[in-house]
Amino acid sequence: MNTETQNGALLSANLTVRYTGKPPVLRDVELEIREGEVLGLVGQSGSGKSTLAMAILGLLEKKRARAEGSIQFRNLDLLNLSERELRSLRGRTISLVLQSPLSSLNPALKIRTQLKEAWRAHAAGTGADCTNAIRACLRSVSLPDGEEFLRKYPSQMSVGQAQRVLIAMAVMHRPALLIADEATSALDVITQSEILELFRSLNRSTGTAILYISHDLASVAGICDRIAILHEGQIVECGATEQIFANPQHDYTRKLMAALPRVLPADTSPARKSEAAAAR
Amino acid sequence: MRLGRILWFAVLAIALGASGAANWLAPAGYAKQYREATDARPSAEHWLGTDELGRDRFARVLYGTRISLLLAPAAALLSTLLAALIGGLAGYLGGVWSRIAMAVTDLFLSLPWLFLLITVRALMPLNVSPFVSVLVTFLLLGLLGWTVAARVLCASAASVRSSDFVRQAKAAGLSGQRLFWVHVVPNLKPVLYAQFWISIPVFILSEANLGILGLGVAEPMPSWGSLLKELESLVSVGAEPWKFVPLVLLVLVVTSFQILLSKQEEAAG
Numbered sequence: 012m013n014t015e016t017q018n019g020a021l022l023s024a025n026l027t028v029r030y031t032g033k034p035p036v037l038r039d040v041e042l043e044i045r046e047g048e049v050l051g052l053v054g055q056s057g058s059g060k061s062t063l064a065m066a067i068l069g070l071l072e073k074k075r076a077r078a079e080g081s082i083q084f085r086n087l088d089l090l091n092l093s094e095r096e097l098r099s100l101r102g103r104t105i106s107l108v109l110q111s112p113l114s115s116l117n118p119a120l121k122i123r124t125q126l127k128e129a130w131r132a133h134a135a136g137t138g139a140d141c142t143n144a145i146r147a148c149l150r151s152v153s154l155p156d157g158e159e160f161l162r163k164y165p166s167q168m169s170v171g172q173a174q175r176v177l178i179a180m181a182v183m184h185r186p187a188l189l190i191a192d193e194a195t196s197a198l199d200v201i202t203q204s205e206i207l208e209l210f211r212s213l214n215r216s217t218g219t220a221i222l223y224i225s226h227d228l229a230s231v232a233g234i235c236d237r238i239a240i241l242h243e244g245q246i247v248e249c250g251a252t253e254q255i256f257a258n259p260q261h262d263y264t265r266k267l268m269a270a271l272p273r274v275l276p277a278d279t280s281p282a283r284k285s286e287a288a289a290a291r
Numbered sequence: 292m293r294l295g296r297i298l299w300f301a302v303l304a305i306a307l308g309a310s311g312a313a314n315w316l317a318p319a320g321y322a323k324q325y326r327e328a329t330d331a332r333p334s335a336e337h338w339l340g341t342d343e344l345g346r347d348r349f350a351r352v353l354y355g356t357r358i359s360l361l362l363a364p365a366a367a368l369l370s371t372l373l374a375a376l377i378g379g380l381a382g383y384l385g386g387v388w389s390r391i392a393m394a395v396t397d398l399f400l401s402l403p404w405l406f407l408l409i410t411v412r413a414l415m416p417l418n419v420s421p422f423v424s425v426l427v428t429f430l431l432l433g434l435l436g437w438t439v440a441a442r443v444l445c446a447s448a449a450s451v452r453s454s455d456f457v458r459q460a461k462a463a464g465l466s467g468q469r470l471f472w473v474h475v476v477p478n479l480k481p482v483l484y485a486q487f488w489i490s491i492p493v494f495i496l497s498e499a500n501l502g503i504l505g506l507g508v509a510e511p512m513p514s515w516g517s518l519l520k521e522l523e524s525l526v527s528v529g530a531e532p533w534k535f536v537p538l539v540l541l542v543l544v545v546t547s548f549q550i551l552l553s554k555q556e557e558a559a560g
Contacts, residue, residue, distance in 0.1 A: 068462055074386060102464030115459040119477035125460075128473055132464040180463060 021046045021188055021220050026080040026090075028062050028071065036062045038244045039080070044188065049214050049221040051235030051252070053228055053267065059244045060224045064192045066090075067222075068107060069097035085187070103133040106181035110193035112173035116165035122176055123161035129180045148179040152209060171202035175209065182213055189213075190222045195230055207234050228267055232256060240264050296554050299547040306544050310357035317350035322511040332533075339533045342521060346511070352537055355513035360544070362429050362498055362514070367490035369433025371440055375476070375483055378441030382448025383475050393445060399438040405500055408435060412506040424509035428501060432494045440486035444479060451478045488555075492548040499541055515541045 022044040029035040036059045044050050054060050065071045066078050069089060082089040084105070089097070101107075109115040117125055126145045134144070146156035152175040154160065165173055174194065181189055191210060195203040211234045214221050225231050231238055232252055239249040242263040248255065259265045309316060318336070319325075329345040331337055339348035381392030399407075412431055419427065451457060452475065460474050495515070501507035502516010503523075510517065518537035525534060 070458065070461060098464050098466065100464075101462050107459065107462035109455055109459055109462075111455055114455040117456040117460070117474050117478070119480070120473070124473070128460065128465060128469065129463040132466075132469070177459065180459075 019045050020083075021085065022067070023083045024063075024067070024081070026063070026066060026078060026082060028059070028066055028076055028078045030076050031074075036076075036244050037066070040241070040244070040246050042239055042246060042249075044220055044222055045237075046187075047214070047218045047220050048236045049210070049223055049234050051231035051238040052222060052224045052241055053226065053231050053238060054241035055226055058241045060226075060241055061192055063241070064107065064190045064222070064224055067188075067190060068101055068105060069094070070101075099133070102129060102181075102186070103184040104186050105188045105190065106184070106186040108174070108177050108181050108189065108191045108194040111197050112170050112177055113165055113168075115177055116173055118165055120164070121161065122163050122165070122168075126161075126176070126180060126183070129183055133184050144183065148183045149176075151182065151213070152176075152179045154179065170198060171205065174198065174202070174206055178206070178209060178213070182217065182219065185217055186219055188220045188222065190224065192224045193226070194223075196225065196227065203230060204233075210234055228271055240267065296551065299550045302543050302547040303551070306356055306540065307360060310353055310360055313350070313353035313357055317347065317353045319347050319350050321351045321354040321513050322346065323350070332531075339536055340531075348533070348536075351513040351518060352540065355515055355518045355537065356540060356544075358425065358508055358512065358514040359495055359498055359516075359541075362425065362432075362508075363491045363494040364487075366429050366432035366436065366494045366498075367487050369429070370436040370490055370494075371483055371487045373433070373437035374440030374444050374486060375479060377437065378444030379448045379476065379479055380471070381441070382445035382450075383452050383471050385449060385452060389445060389449070393442065396438045396441050396445075399435070400442070404435075405497075408432075408497060408501060409504060409506060411435065412501060417506070417509075419509060421509045421512035424507070425512065428498060428507050431501075432497055436490060436494060436497070440490065443486060444482055447479055447482045448475055451475050488548075488552055492545045492552075495541070495545055495548075 020043045022042075024040060024042045026037055026040045026042075027035050028037040040059070040063065042050075042052075042063070052060055052063065062071070062076070066076075067082055067084075067089060069092065071078060078090055080090070084100075089100075092100075116122075123145065126148070127141055130141050130144050134140075145161070149156040149160070154172065154175050165176075168176070178194075189210075194210075195206050198206060207230055210221055210223065213219060214234075221234075223231060223235055235252050237250060238252050238255045239246050240255070240261065240263060241247070242261075247261040248259065248264045255264065256268070259268050323346065325331075325337070325341055325345040325347065327345070328337065328341050330343045331341040331345075333340045337347050337349065339352060342348055342351070377392055378396075381389045408431065412427070415427060415431075457470060457474055460470055465473070498507055498514060499516040499519060502514050503519050505517075505520065507516040508514040515537050519541070521534055522538065525531065
């Protein structure tokens with residue numbers, strides 16, 4: 012299958028992924044990411060969200076997983092590219108931010124080395140060029156760009172700082188698509204809202220499209236233009252954020268909406284108590 | 292026990308220091324013969340007496356300690372580097388490469404280590420110059436001693452390979468080579484250091500084994516192994532106790548290595 016992406020579509024996937032000896036993790040998933048948009052991909056743990064992210068990046072273990080269908084990205088079918096071609100896209104055109112910031116940074120390397128490696132993967136130039144690029148991308152994520160910070164190891168940083176370093180690394184080459192795989196799940200609510208704001212501002216200032224993967228519908232609602240709901244390996248609903256929230260069509264989406272926490276004063280009325288007892 | 296650690300460290304430091312200063316401490320070179328005083332008992336001139344060829348035993352112990360204490364770390368370094376390359380790459384590449392490397396490692400491990408060492412050494416020319424014999428012994432220990440470390444490093448590299456930071460670096464577009472050298476190897480350093488230090492006492496004993504059998508460092512160059520060979524012709528233990536000095540030194544140095552390593556392990560948690 013070699014369909015071209017539609018007008019305005021940056022990525023268009025029609026994908027089935029199965030691990031050896033197991034039923035498919037993703038079944039005929041149809042997903043479209045438009046240029047410059049923030050698309051939220053929501054689903055519970057094990058629904059196949061990360062598998063989709065890894066399939067887009069060509070990082071599924073070839074011996075264990077088989078991807079069928081197509082992932083059209085700017086008229087390239089990512090599933091038909093060689094490892095070398097995929098590597099030239101990774102980090103430069105499509106980048107990734109993972110869930111756990113501290114474990115996603117190499118504990119044995121200074122921040123400078125990790126950023127330098129990310130820069131050198133797709134750029135050539137002098138040491139000064141590299142340092143300038145590193146400093147610029149640190150500033151773009153509101154991190155200090157001084158020597159003292161660059162000499163730090165991941166263990167010497169807060170979780171929020173580590174996540175910003177990962178984002179700096181991911182936007183260093185101005186990618187067309189940034190995949191944030193549960194990128195705020197491990198953060199406290201305040202840091203989470205700061206990182207969400209950072210994603211939003213990067214999206215506005217650079218035009219980078221973001222595939223924001225999360226099981227947290229509230230955080231998705233905060234930054235996404237559109238939302239796709241993934242349930243048991245299938246996209247069951249996809250639409251504008253307001254539309255999904257206002258008028259969910261699928262049962263699973265309605266369940267997700269019902270599960271959203273409500274911040275209300277504690278209701279201690281006898282009616283609420285008996286409701287709670289019945290729920291237990 | 293801080294005092295215990297200091298004492299064992301002092302034993303090592305004295306052995307290293309004395310062997311390093313052998314040129315100044317020894318009354319003569321290790322090959323100088325006092326033909327008028329062969330097989331002499333300890334005296335003011337020869338603190339540990341002389342051997343049957345009239346060579347000063349104290350000088351030979353000092354120079355022999357130097358050879359053994361240089362040879363073992365050099366062999367440990369070679370074997371650790373080989374283990375890093377073979378085990379590290381096998382763990383990092385995984386799949387069929389890992390299976391092949393570990394099958395070879397298992398084969399090596401299943402062979403009796405000492406017999407393997409003796410067989411391989413016996414297959415090589417025995418009538419070689421002292422320098423060549425040192426080189427052969429060092430290479431033999433280093434080339435055959437990587438297997439245990441390789442197995443440990445393979446497991447460590449496999450765990451690093453599946454870590455989030457390697458996945459993140461892959462997603463940044465790093466090549467396989469950069470991933471291995473920049474991201475995997477630095478994370479193997481603690482294991483490499485541990486394997487290096489653990490190997491040293493093992494290689495000291497292995498060299499001594501080869502030396503006793505006449506397959507180690509060639510005469511007239513001394514090593515602990517060749518000095519221990521003298522004990523073969525000992526008639527009575529009590530008659531010439533000074534001949535046991537190389538043995539006592541060997542036991543003390545190996546024990547201090549083992550104790551300091553285990554203390555270090557305890558401290559590391």
